[in-house]
Amino acid sequence: MTRVIYMDLARCTHCRACEVACEREHAGHSNIFVQLVDERLSIPINCRHCGDSPCIHVCPTHALHRETDEVVTIAPMLCIGCGLCVLACPFGAIWPDAVDKVSRKCDLCLHRLRDGLDPACVATCSARALSFGEMDSIIELSSGMPGRTVVSRAAGTTGTVVHFPDGWDHGRRGMS
Amino acid sequence: MTNPITDLAKSDCILVIGSNFAENHPIVSRWVFDAKQRGATLIVADTRFTPTAWQADIFLQLMPGTDTSLLNAMMHVILAEGLENTAFIEERTTGFEALAKTVAGYPPDQAARLTRVPAERIVAAARAYANAKAASLVYCMGVTQHTCGTQTVINCANLAMLCGQIGRPGTGVNPLRGQDNVQGACDMGALVNVYPGYQYVADPAVRTRFAEAWNCPEDQLSTKIGKTVVEMTHAADRGEIRGMLVMGENPIVGDPNSLHVRQALDRLEFLAVIELFMSETAELADVILPAASFAEKRGTKTTTDRRVQWLEKAVEPVGRSRPDWRILCDLAGRMGLQESFAYSSEEDILAEIRRVTPSYAGLAPDRLRSTPGGIPWPCPEADHPGTPILHTHAFARPGGRGVMQPVEYQPPAEETSTDFPLVLTSGRVVMHYNTGAMTRRTRALFRREPELFLQIHPDTAERFGIVSGSAARVISRRGAAVARVRVTRQIPTGVIFLPFHFPATNRLTTDALDPTAKIPEYKVAACRIEPVDETAIARDPG
Numbered sequence: 001m002t003r004v005i006y007m008d009l010a011r012c013t014h015c016r017a018c019e020v021a022c023e024r025e026h027a028g029h030s031n032i033f034v035q036l037v038d039e040r041l042s043i044p045i046n047c048r049h050c051g052d053s054p055c056i057h058v059c060p061t062h063a064l065h066r067e068t069d070e071v072v073t074i075a076p077m078l079c080i081g082c083g084l085c086v087l088a089c090p091f092g093a094i095w096p097d098a099v100d101k102v103s104r105k106c107d108l109c110l111h112r113l114r115d116g117l118d119p120a121c122v123a124t125c126s127a128r129a130l131s132f133g134e135m136d137s138i139i140e141l142s143s144g145m146p147g148r149t150v151v152s153r154a155a156g157t158t159g160t161v162v163h164f165p166d167g168w169d170h171g172r173r174g175m176s
Numbered sequence: 177m178t179n180p181i182t183d184l185a186k187s188d189c190i191l192v193i194g195s196n197f198a199e200n201h202p203i204v205s206r207w208v209f210d211a212k213q214r215g216a217t218l219i220v221a222d223t224r225f226t227p228t229a230w231q232a233d234i235f236l237q238l239m240p241g242t243d244t245s246l247l248n249a250m251m252h253v254i255l256a257e258g259l260e261n262t263a264f265i266e267e268r269t270t271g272f273e274a275l276a277k278t279v280a281g282y283p284p285d286q287a288a289r290l291t292r293v294p295a296e297r298i299v300a301a302a303r304a305y306a307n308a309k310a311a312s313l314v315y316c317m318g319v320t321q322h323t324c325g326t327q328t329v330i331n332c333a334n335l336a337m338l339c340g341q342i343g344r345p346g347t348g349v350n351p352l353r354g355q356d357n358v359q360g361a362c363d364m365g366a367l368v369n370v371y372p373g374y375q376y377v378a379d380p381a382v383r384t385r386f387a388e389a390w391n392c393p394e395d396q397l398s399t400k401i402g403k404t405v406v407e408m409t410h411a412a413d414r415g416e417i418r419g420m421l422v423m424g425e426n427p428i429v430g431d432p433n434s435l436h437v438r439q440a441l442d443r444l445e446f447l448a449v450i451e452l453f454m455s456e457t458a459e460l461a462d463v464i465l466p467a468a469s470f471a472e473k474r475g476t477k478t479t480t481d482r483r484v485q486w487l488e489k490a491v492e493p494v495g496r497s498r499p500d501w502r503i504l505c506d507l508a509g510r511m512g513l514q515e516s517f518a519y520s521s522e523e524d525i526l527a528e529i530r531r532v533t534p535s536y537a538g539l540a541p542d543r544l545r546s547t548p549g550g551i552p553w554p555c556p557e558a559d560h561p562g563t564p565i566l567h568t569h570a571f572a573r574p575g576g577r578g579v580m581q582p583v584e585y586q587p588p589a590e591e592t593s594t595d596f597p598l599v600l601t602s603g604r605v606v607m608h609y610n611t612g613a614m615t616r617r618t619r620a621l622f623r624r625e626p627e628l629f630l631q632i633h634p635d636t637a638e639r640f641g642i643v644s645g646s647a648a649r650v651i652s653r654r655g656a657a658v659a660r661v662r663v664t665r666q667i668p669t670g671v672i673f674l675p676f677h678f679p680a681t682n683r684l685t686t687d688a689l690d691p692t693a694k695i696p697e698y699k700v701a702a703c704r705i706e707p708v709d710e711t712a713i714a715r716d717p718g
Contacts, residue, residue, distance in 0.1 A: 011209045013198035013227040015606045020620045028619075039666055040230050126202035127209055145213065 002070055002158050005108070005122065006138045007044055010147070010165035011129035014042035018121035018130060022106075025120040029097065031106040032121050044130065046121070047072060047093045047106035051156015055085035055094060055105075063103075070158065073107045076100075090154050135161065177481040178566040179312065179348035180552065185210035186346030189217045189308035191301070193243060193332065194318020198227035199606035201352045201480075204314075205231075217304045221246060221293075222318060223601055224631070224673060225666040234301050237668060238291040240601045241588040241700045243319045247331045248585070249287030249295075250302040251279040251338055259306035264340030268571070271580035275334055278582030290585070292668065306339045310346030317354070318603075321699045324586040326692040331583040338580070343567040353480035355610075356470070360478030363533065363553070368402035368694075373533035377401060389532045390516060404694040406431060406687050413440035421507075423450035423467070423500060428457045429611035430676065432685035432696040435655045450503055455613040456679055466497040473499045475522035476529075476544060478553070482563075484539050485550030501525060538562075588700035589688030590653070592670075596702035598636065599671045600652060600684055603699075608677035615677065627713065628678035630659040632705070633669045637661070640705050647713045650674065652703040655683030658716040672705060680716065 016034050023030040032046035049072045056064045056072065063078035064085055074085075081101035086094045094105040109119035117123065122132040131138070135151075138161045142149040146166045153159025184190060184207040197204040205228075212218055212231070220232035223240050238246050254260050255276055265272050284295040284302075291298075305311045313336050319328040333349050341347040353359045365372040375382045378399050387394040403411055409431060411417040420441070431437045441447060441460050449461040458464050472493040478484050493499070501519065508517035519525050523541050530537050535554035543558070544551065551562035570576030592599060607625035608615040615621045630650060632642060642648050644663035649656055650672060657680030667673055674681045676698070686701045 010212070011205070013202065013205055013230070015199065015202045015227070016624060017202065019624075023620045039664060040225070042227075127198075127205040 002135050003133055004049070004070070004135045004138065004158060004160055005046070005119065006131045006133065006142065006161045006163070008129050008131075008142070008163045008165075009041070009043060010163065011127045012042045012044060013127055013129070015126065017124045017126060018044060021120040021124035025109055025112070026104075026107075029104050031095070031104055033095075044121070045091060045093055046160075047089075047108075048091055048153045048160040049106075049108060049158055050153040051158040052154065053156070054088040054090065054154050058084040058088040060084065067107075067110060070113075071108045071110050072105075073110065074103055074105060076102050079103055091152070177348065177350040177352070178342060179345070179350060180481045180483075180564045181479075182207055183346055183348065183565070184208050184312055184314070184350075185214070187211050187216050187308070187310050187312040188346065189219065189304050189311040190314060191219045191221070191305050191311065192228060192232075192314045193221040193247075194320070195314050195316030195352055196222060196224075196226040196228045196318070196603065197314070197316070197352060198231065200316070200354075200604050202606065204352065217308070219301045219304060221301075223668065223671060224603075227606075234297060234304065236291075236293045236297055236301060238293050239668070240599055240671065241322055241324070241697075242287075242291040242585070243322075243328045244324060244331050244583050245282060245287045245585045246291050246293060246298065247328070247335055248279045248282035248583070249284045249291075249298045250305065251275070251335055252282045252287075253284055253299050253302035254306045254338060255279060257303070259303065260338050261306075261340030265338065268340075268576075269337050269578045269580055271582075272338075275338070275580040275582045278584065282585075305335070305341070308341070310344060311339065311341040312346060312348050312350060313341065314350045314352060316352045318699065320351075320690075320693070320695055321697060322695075323589045323688050323690050323697045324583075325690040325695050325697075327583045327586065330581050333578070334580050334583070337578045342578075343565065343569070345565065348565070351480075356479070357477040359480055359482060360476065360484070363478055363536070364529070368404050371532070372529060373535055386532065389528075392516060404689075406689060406696050407694060409437050409440045410687075412444055415443065418444060419446040419448075420444055421448045421450070422457055422461075423503075426451075426455040426457045426611035426613050428460065429455070429613075429679045429682060431687075432682055432698055433654045433687040434679070434682040434685075436687065437682075450500060451613070452497070453613050453617060455611070465503050466495065467503065468493040468497045468499045472497065475499075475501075476526060476539075479550065482552040483550035484536065484544060484553060484555075486541060486544035589697050590686050590700060590702045592702045596652065596704050597670075598703050598705060600650065600674065600701040600703040601671060601699050602674050602676045602681055602685055604677065605675045608675065610677070611679075612677035625677075628657065628659040628674065628680055629662050630705075631662050631664050631667045631673040633665065633667050633671070634663050635669045636672075637663045641707050642705060643707070647708050647710055648705050649708045649712065650684060650703050650705050652684040652686075652701050654686070654701075655680075657681055657683055658708060658712045660713065672703060 018032050019030040022032045035043045053072050061078045063075045067073040079102040083096050085103050086096050094103050097104050118132045122130045142163045148164040150162050151159045152162045217233045219234045220229045221236040222229050229235050284298040288295040315332050336342045336349045383397050427437050447461045448463040449458040450465045450467045451458045471490040474489045476484050505517040538555040538557045538560045552564050555562045571578040607621045642661050646661050648661050649658050685698050688697045
């Protein structure tokens with residue numbers, strides 16, 4: 001059983017509460033970012049925890065590693081801030097921290113998972129754009145709704161499940 | 177709200193007018209999206225293409241202050257196409273003929289010219305709302321903060337009654353209250369004209385009842401209606417009010433025409449402020465009494481959908497700060513009213529609330545503590561389950577019938593002119609709360625929205641030589657504010673938006689009041705705009 005984050009893009013309102021919650025859990029650094037698109041759509045971006053992760057492959061110091069079946073993390077003391085993982089990530093979900101000279105990314109709130117809690121971004125999402133659960137059941141639930149369901153990942157078996165609702169494009173969701 | 181927030185999930189059509197809940201009541205979006213997922217139609221009427229409007233199936237981009245015309249035109253369509261709920265109108269309402277006569281004068285193509293909403297969209301919205309099995313109407317300060325605010329709220333009720341969209345799950349007329357306990361504050365009589373439970377102060381029978389409950393002579397209780405916030409400021413400026421106690425408010429930032437507010441507060445002989453932080457208003461105070469924050473207090477709060485909830489404190493008050501009720505009791509004690517304010521706990525206060533407020537009578541502390549999520553009033557007896565939906569069989573007035581009162585369009589107090597050719601409308605953003613006294617002190621929020629900005633349409637910006645990202649000065653008849661420019665098609669031409677979480681915005685707004693509710697017209701002021709150099713932002717930081 002692998003649990004993943006589920007993003008229903010029909011429900012994201014760019015409130016950015018997930019960013020603020022993440023910042024609270026991670027000493028002032030947010031590892032999720034809500035991208036605004038053309039002032040009418042928003043997409044939360046964070047680590048997909050890909051089953052076969054490009055970031056792990058390119059990391060010269062093995063700072064990036066698979067911590068559990070569900071979580072890819074960075075060991076900060078091993079990270080030399082070379083930024084290869086930032087380049088390798090196909091989702092732009094790893095950010096360089098120029099002050100501390102390390103890379104930063106989502107750790108799925110491993111400390112909260114160990115306490116039986118959902119990741120902070122999920123727990124905070126008012127609109128329920130983000131949820132957390134077992135991958136297969138999420139895919140089943142999401143596939144029942146109108147639109148497209150995609151497992152977003154570079155390779156491997158795990159990833160983030162993203163739902164693109166019908167009409168999720170500029171033409172249908174326009175101002176005029 | 178007549179219905180619970182969760183009821184929105186049961187709606188087949190949700191008409192949102194003057195509410196940007198995605199930013200200002202984010203939790204509401206959860207149930208709106210649940211409804212949409214079931215196939216409900218979402219209609220959003222707003223001047224700006226807000227994150228709420230992004231979600232709309234039908235977006236009605238209306239000019240500020242034209243809500244009444246829009247609603248009248250929708251009712252015009254409903255009557256012209258025979259979509260009204262005849263049975264509901266006959267059994268539950270009065271005043272239909274007068275309403276029908278008035279809305280006959282608002283054909284959609286005519287309303288389209290004033291509101292700027294295309295007529296076919298008005299027709300589509302009217303059909304969707306009237307034809308839905310259960311339609312909910314959600315409104316907020318976009319309709320209330322006008323000199324015609326009360327009239328527009330009446331018109332929202334007219335539309336709901338005309339279509340029988342009230343008194344059932346998924347229907348209702350649902351104002352979203354702004355703060356977590358503003359509903360409770362109103363219920364407790366923190367208004368100028370009522371005692372707890374909306375019992376009218378000018379009614380001698382009510383006065384007798386409260387004199388008995390409070391064990392005081394009747395003549396100690398005034399039957400005069402008091403002054404609302406803006407009226408108090410005006411009275412202070414005239415020297416009629418000489419001392420003021422401000423609690424949980426920051427009028428220097430939050431009240432309209434704020435340069436005048438500052439002048440009025442400066443004239444006071446004495447100003448005391450009960451506050452968490454050194455707010456702009458606290459800076460003017462003679463005495464500041466430190467108050468405990470929400471997490472440091474216990475007792476009940478009442479939500480926007482009338483649920484009374486018991487909350488325990490999470491942490492002890494910091495420093496010498498104390499819960500507001502203890503501060504008030506001590507102040508009363510110094511005025512010789514120890515016996516009337518002899519509460520020793522939050523439970524004592526709730527006991528009195530239950531004695532004097534019939535709709536709260538059944539809300540015992542133990543019962544509230546064992547009911548997570550709370551109990552919605554009216555809850556008149558100890559075994560009453562509470563009332564999640566109002567007006568199911570009758571309206572709360574003599575005879576039980578709802579009154580339809582026709583409402584004519586009334587222009588805003590201040591219209592544009594050659595010197596002030598643009599409409600300024602004000603509002604909120606997701607990162608900040610009210611006057612920013614708390615959120616401008618919260619790093620994670622402030623960093624994301626660190627300065628006053630303005631929204632302007634590209635055509636308007638070009639006309640006035642304004643460039644996105646630069647600084648501009650907005651000038652009204654009352655003051656000026658410098659803000660960072662965001663050129664965006666989210667706002668129509670001829671309109672400028674400023675959030676009021678920063679001190680400069682309300683220098684510009686007008687203190688013209690709605691004659692009934694006395695709410696100021698924050699949503700419409702005439703203004704002009706001019707480019708300024710970057711240093712102006714540093715000299716006048718929001």
